[in-house]
Amino acid sequence: MKFNKPIKVAISVLILIVLLLMPKWGSDRFINIFILIFLYMSMGQMWNLLAGYAGLVSLGQQMFIGIGGYTVAVVCQSYNLPLWVGLIVAPFVCTLCALIISLPIFKMSGDFFTIGSWIVAEAMLLFFTNWSFVKYGFGFTISAGRVLTLTHRYIMALILGIGSVLVVYIALRTKFGLGIMAMRDNEGVSKVRGVKIYRTKLNCFLISAFITGLAGGAMHLFDGYIQPYAAFSIDWTVTMVFMVIIGGIGTIEGPILGAFIYVFLRQYLLNFPGVSMLIFGAIALIIILLAPKGIVGLLQDRTGFELFSVRRSIKAPKLPDKPESASQNT
Amino acid sequence: MAILSVSGLAISFGSNHVLKSVNFELNETEVLGVIGPNGAGKTVMLNILTGLLKPTAGSIVYMGADITGKSLYDRGRMGFGRTFQIPRPFEKLTAYENVMVGGIFGDGLSEKAAGSKASEILELIGLYPKAGVFAGKLGLLDRKRLEIGVALASNPKILLFDEVAGGLTESEVVEILNIVLKLKADGVSFIWIEHVLKTMLEGTDRVMCLAQGRDVVCGLPAEVLASKEVSEVYLGADEDE
Ligand SMILES: Nc1ncnc2c1ncn2[C@@H]1O[C@H](COP(=O)(O)OP(=O)(O)O)[C@@H](O)[C@H]1O
Ligand SMILES: [Mg+2]
Numbered sequence: 001m002k003f004n005k006p007i008k009v010a011i012s013v014l015i016l017i018v019l020l021l022m023p024k025w026g027s028d029r030f031i032n033i034f035i036l037i038f039l040y041m042s043m044g045q046m047w048n049l050l051a052g053y054a055g056l057v058s059l060g061q062q063m064f065i066g067i068g069g070y071t072v073a074v075v076c077q078s079y080n081l082p083l084w085v086g087l088i089v090a091p092f093v094c095t096l097c098a099l100i101i102s103l104p105i106f107k108m109s110g111d112f113f114t115i116g117s118w119i120v121a122e123a124m125l126l127f128f129t130n131w132s133f134v135k136y137g138f139g140f141t142i143s144a145g146r147v148l149t150l151t152h153r154y155i156m157a158l159i160l161g162i163g164s165v166l167v168v169y170i171a172l173r174t175k176f177g178l179g180i181m182a183m184r185d186n187e188g189v190s191k192v193r194g195v196k197i198y199r200t201k202l203n204c205f206l207i208s209a210f211i212t213g214l215a216g217g218a219m220h221l222f223d224g225y226i227q228p229y230a231a232f233s234i235d236w237t238v239t240m241v242f243m244v245i246i247g248g249i250g251t252i253e254g255p256i257l258g259a260f261i262y263v264f265l266r267q268y269l270l271n272f273p274g275v276s277m278l279i280f281g282a283i284a285l286i287i288i289l290l291a292p293k294g295i296v297g298l299l300q301d302r303t304g305f306e307l308f309s310v311r312r313s314i315k316a317p318k319l320p321d322k323p324e325s326a327s328q329n330t
Numbered sequence: 331m332a333i334l335s336v337s338g339l340a341i342s343f344g345s346n347h348v349l350k351s352v353n354f355e356l357n358e359t360e361v362l363g364v365i366g367p368n369g370a371g372k373t374v375m376l377n378i379l380t381g382l383l384k385p386t387a388g389s390i391v392y393m394g395a396d397i398t399g400k401s402l403y404d405r406g407r408m409g410f411g412r413t414f415q416i417p418r419p420f421e422k423l424t425a426y427e428n429v430m431v432g433g434i435f436g437d438g439l440s441e442k443a444a445g446s447k448a449s450e451i452l453e454l455i456g457l458y459p460k461a462g463v464f465a466g467k468l469g470l471l472d473r474k475r476l477e478i479g480v481a482l483a484s485n486p487k488i489l490l491f492d493e494v495a496g497g498l499t500e501s502e503v504v505e506i507l508n509i510v511l512k513l514k515a516d517g518v519s520f521i522w523i524e525h526v527l528k529t530m531l532e533g534t535d536r537v538m539c540l541a542q543g544r545d546v547v548c549g550l551p552a553e554v555l556a557s558k559e560v561s562e563v564y565l566g567a568d569e570d571e
Contacts, residue, residue: 182420185420314461
């Protein structure tokens with residue numbers, strides 16, 4: 001199964017039009033589900049950029065959800081600024097935090113990053129629950145989002161979801177992205193070939209903090225409420241891991257599919273409180289055993305199909321004119 | 331003129347004194363063969379030269395400047411290129427992309443320049459028809475060629491080969507020899523480690539034998555291979571096996 005470029009572009013444009021017009025025909029419930037899908041998609045995409053490409057298995061992504069959310073809350077509620085100010089400031093605050101914590105947790109091996117990111121996230125939780133300025137563990141209401149209609153929210157989520165896919169896609173198509181993929185395949189050799197490992201990983205971490213922070217900000221703005229135990233819960237990262245693993249780690253399509261599966265499953269499993277985590281766990285386990293590369297990875301192995309190909313193909317040298325065509329001209 | 335001169339190079343891993351004192355010079359556009367029994371420290375020496383390992387003593391002078399303290403990255407940019415004894419391509423990148431990595435990160439080329447250079451190199455190493463194949467799916471000869479290609483893309487002045495001919499058939503070795511001759515004409519110098527002595531006889535200008543952590547003998551290939559030092563070293567090694 002081979003799709004050429006025009007067909008891929010046509011399919012993508014068609015999907016985009018359908019998605020853009022959804023508020024015209026979708027039910028409120030349906031649109032709400034898609035808002036969640038897009039928000040989770042951006043989070044999954046970022047966890048995948050780290051774990052699937054940069055070899056950085058983060059267990060602390062919830063810190064960016066929390067900081068992003070709290071930044072929006074403080075900017076819009078405590079300082080009474082418009083909501084777009086909050087949404088602009090939030091990702092930058094998260095990126096700055098990522099830059100600061102990268103100094104200690106990047107210095108050591110990969111495992112240290114995993115544990116280090118988790119410890120920092122837990123420390124953030126503790127800090128926020130003890131900080132009077134953000135009302136300790138009680139949390140607070142964010143009323144700025146009330147002016148947003150469902151369509152507004154949907155379009156914002158859509159931009160975030162599609163945007164995160166494009167960011168990863170474009171990043172992988174650049175020189176920087178070739179370095180990321182070389183590093184993913186073999187870190188030691190990529191270093192010998194001149195890839196700057198530290199800088200490459202740091203850039204991935206900063207990008208992921210930026211977009212995850214934005215997603216956290218939007219999520220809490222839409223919820224209208226933030227509370228540290230939920231905002232800094234490791235459940236966020238567990239969800240990201242789930243989406244990426246079942247969708248397909250190290251692929252752009254994986255987290256997209258993973259977000260759809262996760263959100264639809266969650267809607268359905270709401271009817272079974274208590275056992276839902278068990279079911280998620282079982283599904284993840286089955287997928288890991290049957291298709292270790294996830295659903296998209298399995299499909300790609302079978303069919304070679306990639307919707308977002310980051311392959312660079314060789315520019316074929318100009319072939320000399322064939323004699324027939326030359327004779328036709330005369 | 332010597333492009334590289336190494337003196338008193340030594341390295342120990344705990345109580346394992348792998349290199350005690352290695353001394354040699356490499357001239358411009360020369361192919362210096364390095365032989366020695368298994369475990370003599372040939373790969374370790376190459377790792378020191380490229381900056382992957384730090385020597386415990388000794389100095390490396392490259393084009394008149396002491397580079398003993400320079401990093402792996404700096405040396406790559408200065409013109410050191412290498413292959414790995416066991417080919418280590420980026421398996422989920424195509425052959426073409428693998429070579430591009432060498433050009434972009436080893437030589438600071440733009441994506442476009444690296445692309446056209448990669449095409450040229452693939453042509454040279456005979457991998458052009460397999461440009462779009464994932465490196466993980468290539469056979470041994472193609473992987474060895476690709477190692478050379480990636481190293482070459484970084485525009486090296488010195489190429490360090492670690493047993494590129496090992497495991498290849500005679501006609502495949504001839505192909506590698508031809509590539510070396512072509513590059514030599516372009517001004518590249520070589521340090522070529524090989525376990526197969528015959529290849530050394532055909533492909534090198536001088537041969538150095540490494541044993542017991544020292545450069546036991548160095549000179550014209552035919553003379554070195556016939557020397558009593560080398561026969562002692564290899565006989566000794568044979569008795570061990
Ligand atoms: N990074 C390392 N740490 C400890 N010992 C090493 C390391 N690299 C090589 N050695 C040891 O150095 C010796 C020489 O190895 P090597 O250079 O690979 O030999 P060869 O001449 O066959 O290439 C071996 O005894 C090996 O165990
Ligand atoms: Mg070796």
